[in-house]
Amino acid sequence: MIDLSPTKLKNIHHFVGGTWQHGYGKAWTKVRKVYLPYNLKGSHWVAIEIHFVNHTVTVYDSYYTATSKLVRLLHPICETLAIVLYNMQFYQASEVEEVQKKGLEMSSFTPFSLCSIADVPQQRDGASCGILTVKFIEHLTAGIPLQTVDPLKMQYYRLKLAIEGLRGEAYV
Known part of the structure; x- marks a missing residue:
């Protein structure tokens, strides 16, 4: 388990509650799953899906x-996330019936199961993980198969995201 400082715990509560400072968050109690970018030790980005009904x-x-x-590094996060959500009474507060039902099935906090998906497009260099993480989250939230992400189009994806960001239209 990860020992969280009061500041980090407060930030997680804001993030989960949809009250994060930038105003673009949606409360997790209104959804079945969320997607997050995750950085591994400051050097590698991956997309993470937290599925509340499947508890994965x-x-x-x-x-x-x-x-x-x-x-290996995410196992403690799976346990800590479960404890934080349990202490927040997340499952009872959920507005999604399937999520509430899952909460009733669990007698106490239950660590999330961890899965990794091997069949996703792979980067061809040491610098495309961030943009591919963004593309994976875009595709997953839109229900588009990840196989349509083309690792050979990194320059295009970067330029498109930069233009959207400058226009204030970036999705992620």
Whole structure:
């Protein structure tokens, strides 16, 4: 388990509650799953899916050789997330019937199961993990198959995201 400082715990409560400072968050109690970018030790980005009904944390990694190390590092997070959500009475507060039902099935906090998806497009260099994480989250939230992400189009994806960011239109 990860020992969280009061400041970090407060930030997590804001994030989960949809009251994060930038105003673009949605309360987790209104959804079945959330997608997050996750950085591994300051050097590698992956997409994370937290599925509240299945009670799973799924890793989508564009550099599969790093996944085994990542899975080891995420195990404490799966337990800590479960404890924080349990203490927040997340499942009781959920507005999603299937999520509330899952909470009733669990007698106490239950760590999330950790999964990794191997069949995702892989980066061809040491610098595309961030943009591929963004593309994975875009595709997953839109229900578009990840196989349509083309690792050969990194320059296009970077330029598109930069233009959207400058216009204030960036999705993620």
